[in-house]
Amino acid sequence: MTDRVRESRRMYGFTLIELVTVIVILGVISVIAVPVYLDYTRDAKEAACRGALGSMRTSIANFRMYATTPAGGGTPRFPSVVELTTSGTVLDGALPPNPYDDDGTPNNVVDATGQTKGAVIGAAKGWAYNPTTGEIWANSNSSSGKGSLENRF
Numbered sequence: 001m002t003d004r005v006r007e008s009r010r011m012y013g014f015t016l017i018e019l020v021t022v023i024v025i026l027g028v029i030s031v032i033a034v035p036v037y038l039d040y041t042r043d044a045k046e047a048a049c050r051g052a053l054g055s056m057r058t059s060i061a062n063f064r065m066y067a068t069t070p071a072g073g074g075t076p077r078f079p080s081v082v083e084l085t086t087s088g089t090v091l092d093g094a095l096p097p098n099p100y101d102d103d104g105t106p107n108n109v110v111d112a113t114g115q116t117k118g119a120v121i122g123a124a125k126g127w128a129y130n131p132t133t134g135e136i137w138a139n140s141n142s143s144s145g146k147g148s149l150e151n152r153f
Helices: 002-009 016-068 081-085
Strands: 109-111 127-130 135-138
Touching (some): 016 081, 016 135, 081 109
Parallel strands (some): 109 127
Antiparallel strands (some): 127 135
16 A cells, blocks of 8 residues: 555656756757857848849949930939939839838938948938949948948948
8 A cells, every 4th residue: 555655646747957957958059049040130131231232233223324315314324312212213112221220211311422432421321322423332330240331232
């Protein structure tokens, strides 16, 4: 009878060593996973920024080529900041948002006349556009581990 009493009183559960082992394993996994996740988000932002800049630069070049034709006025010129920001003039839709922009104005375009490509103008983020040269870049100095934005795009 004593064996039956012992079996019925036996408690099932985890020992302290098993719990600590599981916590250590989860800690090691999180130490590895979090930096990898941050790399993915950084790379996604960079790819989105490069894609947006590529489409805008192509549209600006197409606008300039159209401007050289008789239907476009016959004079090669880059679009103004107003033309660039007006939906349907240079781009088919609205300007794509800058993924590094966190000031609440995702399609903000700063006039960068007289500035060199890569200069961050003011505190505004969004895009910087030089209508005299047709250059457009991310108006941000955020660093994502590979150097600042203005040096990469």
